[in-house]
Amino acid sequence: MADSHNARSRPSSSLVVFISRLNKYLSFLRRRWWILVLTSSIGLCVAAWLNAQKAPSYISFARMMVSGKIALPEGAIYSEELSNFYGTQSELMQSPEVKRRAATRVESQRPELQPSPISLTVGLQRNTSFFVLTAVGAEPNYTQAYLDACMEEYLRFKRELRSETSQTALTSITDELLKLDKDLEAGQEELLLFQKTNNVVILEEEGNGAAKYLVTLNHQLAALKTEYQLLTMLDLDQNLERQGQNVPGQAAADATPKPETPNMGPQLDYLKAKQQVQVLQAAKE
Numbered sequence: 307m308a309d310s311h312n313a314r315s316r317p318s319s320s321l322v323v324f325i326s327r328l329n330k331y332l333s334f335l336r337r338r339w340w341i342l343v344l345t346s347s348i349g350l351c352v353a354a355w356l357n358a359q360k361a362p363s364y365i366s367f368a369r370m371m372v373s374g375k376i377a378l379p380e381g382a383i384y385s386e387e388l389s390n391f392y393g394t395q396s397e398l399m400q401s402p403e404v405k406r407r408a409a410t411r412v413e414s415q416r417p418e419l420q421p422s423p424i425s426l427t428v429g430l431q432r433n434t435s436f437f438v439l440t441a442v443g444a445e446p447n448y449t450q451a452y453l454d455a456c457m458e459e460y461l462r463f464k465r466e467l468r469s470e471t472s473q474t475a476l477t478s479i480t481d482e483l484l485k486l487d488k489d490l491e492a493g494q495e496e497l498l499l500f501q502k503t504n505n506v507v508i509l510e511e512e513g514n515g516a517a518k519y520l521v522t523l524n525h526q527l528a529a530l531k532t533e534y535q536l537l538t539m540l541d542l543d544q545n546l547e548r549q550g551q552n553v554p555g556q557a558a559a560d561a562t563p564k565p566e567t568p569n570m571g572p573q574l575d576y577l578k579a580k581q582q583v584q585v586l587q588a589a590k591e
Contacts, residue, residue, distance in 0.1 A: 363442050363443070363444060364442070364443055364444070364445070364446040364449050365440060365441070365442050365449075366440070366441045366442075366443075366446075366449045366450045366452075366453045367438065367439070367440055368438075368439045368441075368453050368454070368457060369431070369436045369437065369438055369439070370436065370437045370439065370457055370460075371434075371435050371436050371437075372395050372435060372437055373435060392430055392437075395437065396428045396429075396430065396437065398460065398463070398464065399426075399428045399437065399439065399456065399457075399460050400426055400427075400428055401463075403463060404456060404459050404460050404463055405424075405426065405456065407455075407459035407462075407463065408452055408455035408456040408458075408459045409421065409452070409455075411455040411458065411459060412448065412451045412452050412455045415451075415455075416447075416448075416451050419445065419447055419448040419451060420445055420448060421448060422443050422444045422445045422448055422449075423443065423444070424441050424442065424443040424448075424449060424452050424453075425441070425442040425443070426439065426440070426441050426452075426453070426456060427439075427440045428440075439453060439456065439457065441453040441456070
């Protein structure tokens with residue numbers, strides 16, 4: 307038990323080696339401390355000299371709010387695709403075309419400024435629709451003017467893109483209208499040709515005559531249906547009496563009765579038989 311306890315309290319060989327090396331380094335630094343100070347001083351001097359040789363840089367900031375919706379007349383709204391809208395606008399602001407136009411704008415409006423290379427970066431402010439534009443350049447006035455020109459040219463370039471899109475849509479609609487006009491003219495020519503080859507007045511009169519004749523037939527059909535229903539409701543004697551009342555309406559107008567024709571059909575035979583039956587019944591009585 308005593309041997310094991312003594313083994314635990316002894317330091318390991320690796321720790322002894324580390325402590326010895328650390329003591330050597332500390333003793334070396336105490337003897338050669340001026341080397342560390344000298345090298346650090348030389349590095350700081352070189353960095354300061356390099357920084358002094360650099361030209362001063364000026365930074366200009368700007369914020370611009372860009373929306374993907376535009377209110378149009380009559381309550382319509384033009385909306386751009388929002389999934390990649392902000393990335394597209396950021397790339398458009400930093401596009402070579404916008405930078406070239408901005409440089410040309412500054413050169414034409416501010417010719418007294420000395421052009422210098424400009425580094426332009428665009429970022430989106432968190433949880434907003436504001437774009438933050440940062441321009442870094444060697445000339446302060448030119449940097450600020452260049453950043454303003456970039457924003458102006460971006461807006462102009464975007465309007466041109468929308469105008470081109472609208473012009474393309476207008477051209478397509480105009481072509482479609484021209485095609486419809488040609489179809490309408492062709493239809494009108496076919497109508498005139500048909501009117502020339504066919505007498506429209508005669509066709510209309512024939513159609514009116516056919517319509518009138520159809521109306522007459524409908525009236526006759528209705529009268530015949532009524533007559534048929536009446537005949538089905540009356541017996542034979544009642545029908546004969548009814549026909550005798552309706553048909554010889556001319557007999558009342560004629561002063562002299564006309565002799566009966568020998569051939570009056572089954573109705574006359576029926577009437578003769580009925581008279582004979584009545585005579586026989588009278589004789590029987």
